[in-house]
Amino acid sequence: MKSLYLIIAFLITNLSSLLAQDRVTGLNFATRSEVMAQNGMVATSHPLATQVGLDILKKGGNAIDAAIAANAALGLMEPTGNGIGGDLFAIVWSAEDKKLYGLNASGRSPEKLDLEYFTSRNMTKIPAFGPLPVSVPGCVDGWFELHGKFGTMEMTEILQPTIDYARNGFPVTELIGFYLTLSSQRFKDYPNFSETYMPNGEPLKKGDVFKNPFLANTLEKIAKGGRDAFYKGEIAKTIGEFIQEQEGLLTAKDLANHTSEWVEPVSSNYRGYDVWELPPNGQGIAALQILNIMEGYDVKSMGFGSVEYIHHFIEAKKLAFEDRAKYYADPAFNKLPVDQLISEAYADERRKLINPERAARTYDAGKLEQGNTIYMTVADKFGNMVSLIQSNYRGMGSGMVPPKLGFMLQDRGELFSLEEGHYNVIEPGKRPFHTIIPAFITKDGKPWVSFGLMGGAMQPQGHAQIVMNLIDFGMNLQEAGDAPRMQHEGSPEPTGGKMTDGGEVLLESGIDYQTIRALMRKGHKIGYSLGSYGGYQAIMWDEENKVYYGASESRKDGQAAGY
Structure with a gap:
């Protein structure tokens, strides 16, 4: 089986090198330039x-x-x-x-x-x-x-x-x-x-x-x-x-x-930028937990797509998702430790569990005091911005x-969980654990980026990757969405269960073959998946020039347009 993964990795990596990637400006994996306009911007999946x-x-x-x-x-x-027939979540910047x-x-x-x-x-x-x-x-x-x-x-x-x-x-x-x-x-x-x-x-x-x-x-x-x-x-x-x-x-x-x-959005500061998510019953704070752990590393020096970056990111994700499985649920039925989960002190404690040389097969949730979707975003000439996600599930x-x-x-x-005593156990009139999450970034109290993407458990992983692409790796808004993504599967779900074998790391084409081999040597199981990474849309506000930048998912039908 291990040799099969190596063959697939070799084929995908080399096939991707045959694709036309010539660009006059910007990174080769970018599919197009950002869209720019002054009066308004809309980015949706159609x-x-x-x-x-x-x-x-x-x-x-x-x-x-x-x-x-x-x-x-x-x-x-x-x-x-x-x-x-589905549900909706939104974050709105009121100008x-x-x-x-x-x-x-x-x-x-x-x-x-x-x-x-x-x-x-x-x-x-x-x-x-x-x-x-x-x-x-x-x-x-x-x-x-x-x-x-x-x-x-x-x-x-x-x-x-x-x-x-x-x-x-x-x-x-x-x-x-x-x-x-x-x-x-x-x-x-x-x-x-x-x-x-x-x-x-x-x-x-x-x-x-x-x-x-x-x-x-x-x-x-x-x-x-x-x-x-x-x-x-x-x-x-x-x-x-x-x-x-x-x-x-x-x-x-x-x-x-x-x-x-x-509800009041919650945030963590990542290298001077405030990243905002909605509190549970959604999974948005998992993105904040991942970013809090990653902030303790020199991500920029690691380099995009490197062994060190992917390894540390996957381990941070595993840690966050253990807490996600245990603590994320309807706050009307539970006293949820949100502030502790997204605190710097807790991130420092959890970061110590990561072995830089070896993938963990299992982690425990922290001990604390007591699937397809659309994402879209809109900005107008008045300065209002909306980050909106909506879904039916499966x-x-x-x-x-x-x-x-x-x-x-x-x-x-x-x-819902059917495990008696679980935070997310089925009860009458209760909101289930939710996967769909909108996101927003502010800088010095001013709007910067309204963004999100789709894909069940991929969403908080994707949010964290977009933030690091923009802040650590200096990508523009379209590049940040087009960059090859990674997704870890196998962490426990809020319905119950336990990760015991380390799960599987799914990689998009574009990750270097030598990197894949090095990740496998660290104990990561590598796989590939068709269509589980997409759905990104984003709008950025340039405060100095008073210009909106728009970006849309290249993996699907999306379009960003402004006027």
Whole structure:
């Protein structure tokens, strides 16, 4: 097996060297230059959604208006990763208040669902698909919370572009066509899936013009009737009745009881830059824990892509994810030691456990006092910036498509633990551990970078890598996202389990073959994975020149555009 990894490493490294990498300026792995504009910038994972957001800005809307509009478009055009059946998190820089606001718009478990339901049926894990992992979708309420606090345009105008695209159709991109084909194979026999997502009984593919009149009708009701049209009207009734018909426990009452929560973002200072994340039930503080540990090393001198850098990063990640598995959960049900977890003192203590010469097979969590997504970001001429992430989980979601509503419900409830006494154990009306996280960086109290990426457990690892690419390695915004990434798999999850074999390090092409061999000598198991690294979008503010820089994911369909 070890020889197989070496062969794969050799082939991928050498194949990547055959790719055209000639550039007049910048690093060879950069796919393009940054986008620059003065009045506004939108970066999303779909070019048409980017244009929807940009049109809103040009009509006089602000970044929040544009973010909602673009997110609505993404739910239609990229249903394989997000939609109004999922949850939403956001960090907003308010130019007027000169501060950051955090929004947790994640939904809760059904009031009738508890641990006993599963243990009485001898179930050791919550299913990935079907009605049982469905939690209340928080996206729509998140839109109206953002709009109520910061929005300027009417929601009817904000949602109209997506309503028009849903009625008139749009061409399916190559990547989304690929994912829709996979999803169709899995969900084609689930109720209402084919009616919504398989016109003429065939999977949608690249170039097909897709219309979703059911979603157009749903969005029209939301635009005119507000958030209650989704959570307290016929839509909620349809969702509740459908899930119960499928022998699930989510009810219309669960939707009616839903609320989002404005939260204080938390931060750690990394070499003079404040990196901001949202507190649990999300996993954002794992990025801060990794950065706190890495700040104790001379990362710049290690060099990007070096053995020393990759080794120390992977070990820091392992340490952070042990705490992630134990302590990250809904704070409404637990007293979480967030301040201790992201403290410098705790990072100093954990850093001592890293052996610079050998990969650890296992770590313990610290002893303290008591999957596909879209990421997008928008900035406007007023100085507001929005970092927003939204997802259904496991790509398209649970497979549960309520009749004639035009969207699939999320399966975030799968991420609850069934281990009695665990912080993240399933309880009625509880928010599950969440993987999706927006991020933000400020410098001297002023906005600098709004950014994020997708990919389950990759997200905090990716956040930390982006920060170090920008600060330690001096990359520009596009280079920081295009640079070859690494991902460690095998750490314990908040659903339970333990890492005992050191896990596996997944590397993108572009990492030197000699580096791979040296990592293996340190005890790292090296592997490769297709498509688990992508989804990056970012906007940077140049305070001196009053210019926005935009960057978008080269691995997918994304586009950054400004005016």
